[in-house]
Amino acid sequence: MADHSSQRIGGVLFDAMRRRLAGPRGPVPLSPKEFEFLSLLLAHRPRVLSKEEIQDALWPDTLVTETSLSTLVNELRRKVGQRGRDGPIRTVHGVGYALEDEGAVLPVRDAPRLVRGTTEIPLTEAAIVLGREPGTPGTIEDPSVSRRHARLTWDGAHATLADLGSKNGTFVRGSRVAEPVVLEDGDDVRLGLVLFVFRAPRASGESTTKTAR
Numbered sequence: 001m002a003d004h005s006s007q008r009i010g011g012v013l014f015d016a017m018r019r020r021l022a023g024p025r026g027p028v029p030l031s032p033k034e035f036e037f038l039s040l041l042l043a044h045r046p047r048v049l050s051k052e053e054i055q056d057a058l059w060p061d062t063l064v065t066e067t068s069l070s071t072l073v074n075e076l077r078r079k080v081g082q083r084g085r086d087g088p089i090r091t092v093h094g095v096g097y098a099l100e101d102e103g104a105v106l107p108v109r110d111a112p113r114l115v116r117g118t119t120e121i122p123l124t125e126a127a128i129v130l131g132r133e134p135g136t137p138g139t140i141e142d143p144s145v146s147r148r149h150a151r152l153t154w155d156g157a158h159a160t161l162a163d164l165g166s167k168n169g170t171f172v173r174g175s176r177v178a179e180p181v182v183l184e185d186g187d188d189v190r191l192g193l194v195l196f197v198f199r200a201p202r203a204s205g206e207s208t209t210k211t212a213r
Contacts, residue, residue, distance in 0.1 A: 007042055008124060009099065010080045010088040013137075014038055021079055028079050033058060037072055041089070046101035048092045073097060081135075112159045114152070114189060114196035121196070127153040129164070130191060144168050144192030150177075159183045159200065168192035 007014050013022040019035050021028040030038070040049065040057050055064060058072075077089050085091045088100045111122040114130075121130070121138055130138040131149035138152065146166040153160045162180040163170040170177040171190040183189065185200035 009038070009042075010082055012080050013122070013124065014042065030079070033072055034076055034079070037076060041097065041099040045099040048095055048098040050096040052096075054096060112154055112183075112201055113199050115199055116194065116196045123152055123154045123159065126155075127151055131164075131166075140191060140194055142192060142194045145194055146192070149191050159198065161189065166192070 009021070012028065015022050015027075016035075016039065018027070020030055036058055037054070040054065051066065051069060054069060059068070073089060073091075077083075077087065080088060082089060090098045090100055092098060111124050113123060114121040121128075121140075125137065128138040129136060129148050129151050130140060130145075132140060132142070132145050132147045140149070146164070146168070148164050149166040150164055150170045151162045153162075160180045160182050161170065161172060161177060163177045169192070171188075172181045172183065173187055183198045183200070185198065187198045189196045189198050
């Protein structure tokens with residue numbers, strides 16, 4: 001079975017290792033049943049699972065009503081930021097539910113990232129915008145950061161950071177960015193007054209020896 005330890009679901013990331021969703025405003029905890037249900041949908045994504053399949057997997061040898069399942073679905077939709085039935089968790093009338101296929105994304109643990117203490121911004125897409133704009137993978141809630149501050153891109157080999165005309169500037173290794181800069185593992189990255197450390201993905205078995213300056 002495919003590794004679904006971390007996958008994008010709409011505007012959030014499903015972090016199977018920590019049994020939670022990682023949203024733009026921080027971690028969103030999952031109940032045991034919510035975790036089991038999302039794991040089941042991801043394992044079969046984008047195939048439609050019948051209500052009977054889901055009930056047998058989540059409540060084996062237990063008789064439950066459809067209300068239990070619909071309540072679970074509604075709560076999960078709320079947590080992934082989905083409004084109504086239009087979104088990643090799809091209702092197939094008369095059959096069951098499916099998780100939309102959003103294409104392959106880089107697992108969080110293998111993605112390049114910006115790290116600040118316990119906060120991480122993983123680059124699981126080809127490009128993300130960093131800034132105060134809410135509801136995005138690169139949201140940084142700090143008054144010194146512009147709404148659209150900088151763009152971080154990844155081509156599979158190199159991560160590049162470009163300033164987007166921010167008020168308080170973007171800095172790499174202590175120097176203000178005027179042109180796009182290719183980042184190296186351990187680089188200091190500052191947006192306004194917010195300091196991050198860039199971490200590049202590592203090959204299997206490789207250890208990081210470079211430390212942040």
